[in-house]
Amino acid sequence: MSTQENFVSHLVELRDRLLRALLGFIVVFIGLMAYPGAGPIFDLLAQPIQGALPEGTKMIATGVITPFMVPVKLTAMVAFVLSLPLTLYQAWAFVAPGLYQHEKKMAIPIIFSSTLLFLAGIAFCHFIVFGKVFAFINEFAPASITPAPDIEAYLNFVLTMFMAFGLTFEVPIVVVVLVYMGVVTVEKLAEARGYVIVAAFVIAAIVTPPDVLSQLFLAIPICVLYEVGIIAAKMVGKKRQEILE
Template sequence: MSAPNSPETTNQEQPLVSHLIELRDRVLRMVLAVLVVFAVLFPFANDLYSAIAGPMRAALPEGSTMISTKPIDPFLIPFKLSLQLAIFIAIPFILSQFWAFVAPGLYRHEKRMVVPLLVSSTLLFYLGMAFAYFAVFPLVFTFLAGTAPEGVEVATDMGSYLDFVMTLFFAFGVAFEVPIATIILVWLGITTPEKLRHKRPYVIVGAFVVGMFLTPPDVISQTLLALPMWVLFELGVIFSKGFVKKPDEESETAAVETTSEAVEEAPLEPAEAPVGSDIDPASAYVDPDRFVPMTDEEMEEELDAIEADEESAPAEPAQSQSPVETKLQQVQQYRAAGDLEQARELLYEILQDGNSDQRMVARNILAQLDSED
């Protein structure tokens, strides 16, 4: 059993510690961003509450006002509103910090997909909040104020009102993320646009059920939440058609990921230390299959060696060069012509069909293409 402070244990624990330190730093940045926005908003807390309460005050009967039932509410409720708005406003920065933390562990095609999704999801969340404020609040509060029995004066408590509107803000913000959820499900291969269209009746019923749980117990707010969810679902189905993976794309992605995993997860074997050396054999590891990018000169020498082996082999007039060798030559031609995408496709095929030398050359060319990007 290795000692607790052995080099092997230290090498295994250090990445985890560094990730935790980075996570702590990014969480602190998120909190600091919220506090900065809060410090800017708090001097205008009363004005912000007046703006939020505008739809309710407009729906109240003439002569009615909002009330405060607790002595601390006139200070605490605007304070609470400023803090909640600071979190909502800081969402783009919070998501950017989250993205910076997870991005190094993603593949390139995943990075290209996630950034647009983060931006669009943020915009849709804000759009849902705006829809709730400008379209839903006037209708809901007018309806609720008009249903008061005779002899009952409507005087809404400011604390209850804030909880009510924040619930609606969050509900509509989340509901407007339906297109993003639809696109992600299709992109991951969990479902297809055709299957989603067949399940449309269940989605409509589910939208009303979600509206029942996320909104106050009134038909208007429930319907005003369910209908946009249905429309956004249809939009998500339409846009998700562009994210359906083709069979050749899936095979290429699987080939690249399999190659990367094989390189990263290759077993390590202890190297033998020289006689009389102080090096601990248990702490010195050599990975014989580790992929080390070759320089341009080394790759040229490898290609020349492959060609020399082919020339020294007995000539067979009836046979031409192998398909993999032809693809290697085509890759060089595509690179010279600037058609890097076509070159990548051929390199992925070589990774599947070529021998060890040819796969090594293909990996190095892919590494060069990545560095050029």
């Protein structure tokens, strides 16, 4: 097979993989729209802030089509997360033929672990962080004000926080990959611990609301997960050394 034919065959395979991933997303999205529906999904997302608002207070929608578009947008986001394993599998199946055997053995646990950690970050943010943060923020609202957040602004805020916490929980994966690739040693990572702590609080101050509680809820997991990554990297580093020998 010529180089051009080989290139075309790779493009065809890539197209097929992308179409399968897209089809999986569409099937999950349609299923979620049918049951439980976009409305109940948004109600679940709104539980943390609803529990912090004064009794009887509801969020508002200022746009004409916002009550329809925001729940649908959220449902699409949920469908993407739920279909993520299929998307990652398609990506894995596309690149696997070009990997060495030891790289294949390492790639599967990394894909599986990164997916679980990302979902764990979202769950931690939704079920633990939001309730305490929203209650903390609403305590500072003057008595003359009745908080009534806009649903679109709330969704954008929630998605930003989900992304921040989801990526934060990927810290152990990043540490392990860097050690496995030989970019850095475990000893160097341990020495950089102080810089990581400072960076964690700087990142938390940038991506979270301007309150101390939110920043602590993001910065502390970064520091803890960095230590977890170092422990895991020690084990991975030993396996890498055995392979090289």
